[in-house]
Amino acid sequence: MKTTRVPIIPKKQTFAKVDAPHAIDFKAICVFAATGFFLEDDSFFKDEKILQPGTEYVLNANGQIQEQNSFFKWYSKPRDISFKTALAEFTDLFEMIVKEQTGNNRVLLPLSGGLDSRTQAVALKHLKADVHSYSYSFKDGFKEHKISELMAKACAFPFDPFIIPSHYLWEVLDDAAAINNCYSEFTHPRQMAVLKEFKAMEGEFSLGHWGDVFFDRGIAEQDAHLTELDLIYKKVIKKGGLAVASALWKSWDLDGDFESYLKMRIQKLLNQIDIDDKGAKIRAFKSLYWAPRWTSVSLSFFQEAQPVNLPYYDDRMCQFICEIPEQYLADRKLQIEYIKNRDATLARIPWQEQMPFNLYNYENNKLPYNLPYRIKNKISRKMNAIAGKKYIQRNWELQFLGESNDENLRSYLYDASFLEFVDQEVIDSMYNKFKAEDPVFYSHAVSMLLTLSVWNSKFNKS
Structure with missing residues (x-):
């Protein structure tokens, strides 16, 4: 046993x-x-x-x-404590977990324009950890790595910017399937595009996964009327x-x-x-x-290169969340105040979700305060469209659109053995709707069929 x-x-x-x-x-x-x-x-x-x-x-x-x-078992027993006390407890717990997970190892820190990795950057800087940071952006997409680079400079972390190219998926698809055994689709993990670079790094990843779920509302205000099932x-x-x-x-x-x-x-x-x-x-x-x-499941792509640590996954953090009042967790309050208290410089760097505002003025992300940024952004996109540049927002756009991508995609969707597993009528319907009707809506359907095709060829031993 x-x-x-x-x-x-x-x-x-x-x-x-x-x-x-x-x-x-x-x-x-x-x-x-x-x-x-x-x-x-x-x-x-x-x-x-x-x-x-x-x-x-x-x-x-x-x-x-x-x-x-x-x-x-997950529970909800909010303690009768002040926000100040909750913030102090979070500060102590988060930094203790980060310190324990880091030890004397070099930290590989992916930075983004959001709050989870920024919170980690604050803790690691405060703890004087040895950090190598990096970020990635889509080719012809939002330059997320520019915000990350500002954070890295503020922390004096070495920094690598990675640009995710088009067509990379088809060269690494077999490797990706071997890593995750097809338990998630393949167009989301950008890590596969830079796996070689990850393996060349020295250190252990510190990842901010699940921070956005813990430190925000369980449900959006506009959805409060819906049933739990809905x-x-x-x-x-x-x-x-x-x-x-x-x-x-x-x-x-x-x-x-x-x-x-x-x-x-x-x-x-x-x-x-x-x-x-x-x-x-x-x-x-x-x-x-x-x-x-x-x-x-997506962590497997990091684990393939180096060991992985996740401060928000720690059992003590899970228990902490169960005992904090919901109003303190809502709207990222704890993370925002932690960053502002520990490092005002990092707090003043733009927050991607609230561009061009930062943690001190993000509440101004509404008309008329955000109008100049919105106009500038719209003009920039129109100019790029006139120049023939498509603005990339999603990984599947780099991997599925274009003649070469389409040829590779069809080779998997219409593979002879896959047609024995999934009716061609299903494949035709999803593929044709993706191509001619609504590529945004049907991209997931096509991606899942691709995943099932790879699984069928590699793992279907029934």
Whole structure:
């Protein structure tokens, strides 16, 4: 017997066997197609399950689950404390976790225009850590690395800017599949474009994943009237996800309809979370099912190059979040005040989500204060369009658009063995709608079909 204890938010998936036939789980794959991640303990096969967060397992010699017991359940018990006390506690806890994870190692810090990595930069600068920073931007897209470079200079961190090129996906697709076993689609992880550079670095990554979920509202104000089920459903279904999942469900002749099945599963999981506050409950759901099966899967591309540390994943941070009043977590208040208190220079660097404003004046990101920036930005995009430059906002635009990309994409979608797994009618429908109807809406559907094609050729041993 072997005992395995899974962290509250695990860094990677751990597989185990169950007493079931070795057969493809078509229903699970439909959920994967709709959302981009597998739900709960699902995998591609019925006899393979993923160990769940905050749970201790006993496995037999054959790797089958014999016993499981939860040691942590998400809760919401806000303490009656002031914001000042909450900020002091966050400061002490966050810096303690960062210091413990860093040790005497060199830190590889990805910087962005947001707040999670900026919060890490503040802590690492305060702790006088040895840091090598970097950032990336899409070719012909927003120059996110320019904001990151300002932060690196303010901290005196060495800095590398990376530009994500077009067409890189097809050269690294086999390697990417070997790394994540096709448990996430391939157009999101920009890391594959610079994996060679990552491997040449020395140190350990410190990543800010999940900070934006912990330190913000569980639900947006405009969505407060929605039910918990509708909130999760709205959040997890990708554009075009329902279309491709429903088409696959029908083509595989599964019982009932996909949408009813997915809503039933989500509601069942929601019912198991004993939290009354709607925002806290949504945050708990995301941390239980989204973080381990989507966010953590993408960590594998970092882990392929160097060890990975995640301060927001620490068990103590998870417990801290459960006891902080929701109004203190909302709108990134704790992170904003932490940065302002520790390093005013970093706080004055523009916040990408609130361009061109910073942490001291971002509330001015409204008319008429933001009008000059909006006009300038619009003129710049129009001038680029006249010059024939397309403004790139998403990775799939670099990898799917253009003649060469299209040729590579079609070679996977219309591979002979994949056409035995997925009806050509489904592929034709999604591909043609992507090409001629709405590429933004159907890009996810096409990306998921690409992922399933690669999985079918490499891992489908049913």
